[in-house]
Amino acid sequence: MSETAEHLAAFAALLTAEGRALLDEVREVAPGGELAAATRLRRDHSPELVSAALTQARLRARAAAKFGAEDARRMFFTPNGVEQSTRATVAAHRAARFADLGVRSVADLCCGIGGDAVALARAGIRVLAVDRDPLTAAVARANAEALGLTDLIEVREADVTEVDTAGHDAVFVDPARRGGRGRVFDPEAYSPPLSWAVEAARGASRAAALKVAPGIPHEAVPDAAEAEWISDGGDVKEAVLWFGEAARPGAVCATLLPGPRRLLGRGLPDPEVRPVGRYLYEPDGAVIRAHLVAEVAEEVGGGLIDGTIAFVTSDELRPTPYAAGYEITDVLPFNVKRLKALLRERQVGTLTVKKRGSAVEPEELRRKALPKPQGRNAVTVFLTRVAGAPAMLLGHPLPR
Template structure:
């Protein structure tokens, strides 16, 4: 969205038209809507803005639920926004620390600020991009004076009135559409400035889950978060926002149910043991937090290989921190022999998981030419210098 489209949209006519159009689910529906609106004599900027927002609102429902239908977005802003359920957990951390005023530096379209304001915190939301800041102001307007939005550089904002800060440094190129990742040296605001601010006042810092762990301050809490199988972010908490005695945390959410594993430091790995009747795949947040050993000992499992994040045990285990599979048998690694073995077993639906091997699941599935009504999971991994292919069922 450019400024001309924003200007056309932020009018009574534009917002009324957006509500009338409703959600748009497909490219064909978008094209038909564009044709209809242009035939009605509406301006190209207004039509582009309305149709673009209608499509984004439909996509945004996975992150914001029903709130998406009254929000405005850019494509990049939606991709980078925090999911509402995660934002609510962030906000709860601030409230538990008795924070009343929070500065959201790098607020984007206002996802986290919505959660902060939603539980009664006073919010100063700041973004360096003019269009994005305008959208954040619209999204936060229902909160009135409790949420103030500034178009400014984070480094230039006066923070004296803020009890704590939320920092989400931009890790991608500027823009409202397609963006690309940039190196840490090009983040905005700069990481050195972020750490300096976080050393002076309580802070939550949203980072990518693959962030270099060696740069995390030793006195901070590092919390990795996985949602429905995807590891979505790392949050570094400092000052009173960091929990006493906690330096590593893995928060796992599946189907709306949450479980968390915490520790004072990285956990030693469990001992390696031979492949048993079950294989367990730790959640991504557990792997990133280096708490695999804690999980292994809790379910009486061992490492399948010292360098591969799979666990194995002889007995079934129930844990929110792993996905478990019952091993049926070991199959050939050769594609032709593997294909033949799967056809003999009538397997036509196959989930393919891999770790520590150079395998593309989509390419492998196509080469296997599956046929049959049965379903199973194929796990391709390495034990020592040996590649193994395991047929399994989810527990």
């Protein structure tokens, strides 16, 4: 039996009554108790089934952060599926954007374990979910069934380059961005390549979206696309290229979840560099990736502390959802001894270190500057550059 056939057989066994009962039994097994549980369970079940169930339990625990505990406990996963699937909140945002256009059907190409297909179906959209890997397609099919969405999701095992999408309103493509050696950074090394995905998007009846890595170079974005960078809870998750009715060609935006809050690019020139003022603003990662720091600077009436650093400063407090704000108390040249003395003098026991444009590691500075935390006060230190010179900015976070 081939390796693929073995994996399919093991997964099929999990879908039997015996397999599902075993999955329920191992749900609460802690990592440290797996060996004892495996020994006990092998008295009544095959070793292969026990191993598959314990593996699935581990994957479900990992997937809870992306899919929520309730869905994760019912869904099925592969290791790559957990790693590469879209976070449920991000998938729901994208599905809502399709739904707002009146899209009724989507061809989900490179569907993986079906995370985006689930979000689209929950938005009332009919989905053709396609993946060429037999096990991945089987998992996606099982997930549609587990979540009661089989009336809206059709899973097809096929090469996406050979699928006719003409009968669907929209196309969504999520090319694989990992190879045998890890992450793939060249868009033409995606599977399928970005150029193929763009052509598939342009051929969509009404609209299309391509999920790409957030580090995609801006020059690689086609002129016909609208580029959206998305963060969730402050963490940048992905970029999406929109086409057709969903796009304003050439537009750039940053979307912050939860919310959503959407910052649109206005083509502003780079902000001026100015002295550090009373307030410092750290733009959200999606804002930085989208090259929209100038829009934040305009909102807060500020400028940059350095021409190459995405920190905005101003003398006036203007809260914005697109950046975390800090009140700055000290602007110092980089000097560990001076910082250590200052922290001791101010009875600092909690030190948060952020860096941008500095080679010093935050943990290294924390260990040297605050070797024995004892004080009752907290301080945030920014390791950065001010007008080209290494600097330390001390301050406190402002309420969001």
